[in-house]
Amino acid sequence: MTSRVPEIVVEPPGPRAREIIAADENVIMQSFTRWYPLVIKRGYGSVVEDVDGNKYIDFNSGIAVLNIGHNHPKVVERVKSQLEKFIHYSLTDFYYEEAVRAAKTLVDVSPLDDGKAFFTNSGTESIEASIKIARGFFKGTRPYIISFLGAFHGRTYASMSVSASKPVHRARFHPLLPGIIHAPYPNPYRCPFPKLEGDECGDAVISYIEDWLLSKLVDPSEVAAFILEPIQGEGGYVVPPDGFLPKLEKLAKRHDILMIVDEVQTGFARTGRMFAVEHWGVSPDLLAVAKAMGGGLPLGAVIGRRDVMSLPRGSHANTFGGNPVSLAAFSAVIEIIKEERLWERAERLGEKTMRFLRDLYSEVSLIGDVRGKGLMIGVELVKDRRSKDPAIKELAWVLERSFKRGLLVIGAGASTVRIAPPLVIEEELLDKGLNILADVLKEASRRFTTS
Numbered sequence: 001m002t003s004r005v006p007e008i009v010v011e012p013p014g015p016r017a018r019e020i021i022a023a024d025e026n027v028i029m030q031s032f033t034r035w036y037p038l039v040i041k042r043g044y045g046s047v048v049e050d051v052d053g054n055k056y057i058d059f060n061s062g063i064a065v066l067n068i069g070h071n072h073p074k075v076v077e078r079v080k081s082q083l084e085k086f087i088h089y090s091l092t093d094f095y096y097e098e099a100v101r102a103a104k105t106l107v108d109v110s111p112l113d114d115g116k117a118f119f120t121n122s123g124t125e126s127i128e129a130s131i132k133i134a135r136g137f138f139k140g141t142r143p144y145i146i147s148f149l150g151a152f153h154g155r156t157y158a159s160m161s162v163s164a165s166k167p168v169h170r171a172r173f174h175p176l177l178p179g180i181i182h183a184p185y186p187n188p189y190r191c192p193f194p195k196l197e198g199d200e201c202g203d204a205v206i207s208y209i210e211d212w213l214l215s216k217l218v219d220p221s222e223v224a225a226f227i228l229e230p231i232q233g234e235g236g237y238v239v240p241p242d243g244f245l246p247k248l249e250k251l252a253k254r255h256d257i258l259m260i261v262d263e264v265q266t267g268f269a270r271t272g273r274m275f276a277v278e279h280w281g282v283s284p285d286l287l288a289v290a291k292a293m294g295g296g297l298p299l300g301a302v303i304g305r306r307d308v309m310s311l312p313r314g315s316h317a318n319t320f321g322g323n324p325v326s327l328a329a330f331s332a333v334i335e336i337i338k339e340e341r342l343w344e345r346a347e348r349l350g351e352k353t354m355r356f357l358r359d360l361y362s363e364v365s366l367i368g369d370v371r372g373k374g375l376m377i378g379v380e381l382v383k384d385r386r387s388k389d390p391a392i393k394e395l396a397w398v399l400e401r402s403f404k405r406g407l408l409v410i411g412a413g414a415s416t417v418r419i420a421p422p423l424v425i426e427e428e429l430l431d432k433g434l435n436i437l438a439d440v441l442k443e444a445s446r447r448f449t450t451s
């Protein structure tokens with residue numbers, strides 16, 4: 001089956017896809033991003049089939065969700081079996097053993113030595129909960145949260161307020177949550193402090209937080225938490241310099257400020273470790289997860305230090321968090337990740353993919369930067385390497401063209417191609433997908449480069 005993929009039998013969007021898109025535009029609010037007109041009919045492994053019979057290689061994983069691939073048989077079987085027992089009964093008011101088992105598993109695989117979990121339905125809800133837990137821990141005496149420019153944490157009010165990756169996410173919706181301060185993020189390719197690179201850039205950010213924000217704007221004793229993605233996702237797949245997270249952790253500890261680490265996108269083996277913070281030996285006080293956790297079913301969680309997970313009775317809950325069907329899928333996801341040692345696979349295939357993409361650098365002048373960890377890889381496109389002007393329309397063209405050739409890949413940040421295939425992807429399919437991307441990037445370079 002895999003050798004026939006990709007297979008474009010009718011140029012997308014085909015007739016059935018066009019019909020569904022028209023109906024969608026008529027009945028669904030169109031506030032989405034949507035890069036190209038894919039209308040999915042089914043998925044298996046790392047392959048997606050559309051409603052007109054076209055087959056694509058999936059480098060999106062339903063946006064870093066399907067780490068174990070589409071419709072993994074173990075997930076399907078576990079979900080079916082739970083469906084026959086009970087589908088819902090809220091943890092807000094009642095108990096079930098499935099939740100206890102899942103919480104224990106989650107704490108065990110997390111980088112926290114000892115902790116408790118709280119289940120949510122999505123990434124944004126995990127962030128909302130983390131912020132409430134952090135402020136609640138200090139009983140409202142520390143109103144400030146320090147977040148980072150370029151961050152994306154979700155689209156509800158608290159998560160939107162700590163986000164700062166694209167103005168469109170926030171425009172129209174003010175007033176946002178008060179008490180949020182944004183610090184620069186040490187983007188090694190575009191350091192906010194001119195002329196600095198690598199750890200010097202990370203150190204400049206730490207000094208800025210310490211010498212300016214915590215010295216001139218707010219006293220550290222007013223700050224409940226730092227919140228950050230260990231690798232920025234939606235902001236452009238940006239990996240910070242190696243020293244940054246450990247130094248931020250040290251600074252946080254010095255002032256009893258909590259570290260909320262958002263691993264909604266990086267979690268569950270995506271970056272070559274079960275959680276990305278493990279690359280830097282950092283132990284968060286609160287860890288927000290979702291996306292890959294439910295194998296495609298809606299599920300998220302906050303895992304936190306036992307003493308920090310202390311909101312009193314009645315102060316926080318939800319109807320669906322820890323839904324037993326989603327938790328059944330989660331139990332399968334963890335088993336698959338462990339049995340197939342998917343963090344190792346992500347690391348190996350990620351290194352191979354980065355080598356392949358870096359080799360293209362000399363041939364494809366559009367490529368400004370290739371970066372990532374494991375199978376979370378960004379290829380930033382620039383109009384020219386000196387000015388580093390983002391190649392925005394070129395990115396849109398590359399994504400659409402890849403789609404028409406049978407490769408599903410989307411963007412991140414202003415002009416970055418984001419590569420996040422299922423961690424179980426067959427090497428043959430990964431290679432085919434990379435070859436399509438290489439052809440398209442070469443074509444785009446010829447088409448758009450004037451110098």
Ligand SMILES: Cc1ncc(COP(=O)(O)O)c(C=O)c1O
Pocket residue numbers: 122123124125127152153154155229233234262263264265266290291
């Ligand atoms: C790092 C990060 N945090 C939070 C979110 C929000 O997750 P959700 O879309 O499930 O609300 C996302 C979604 O892309 C994300 O990448």
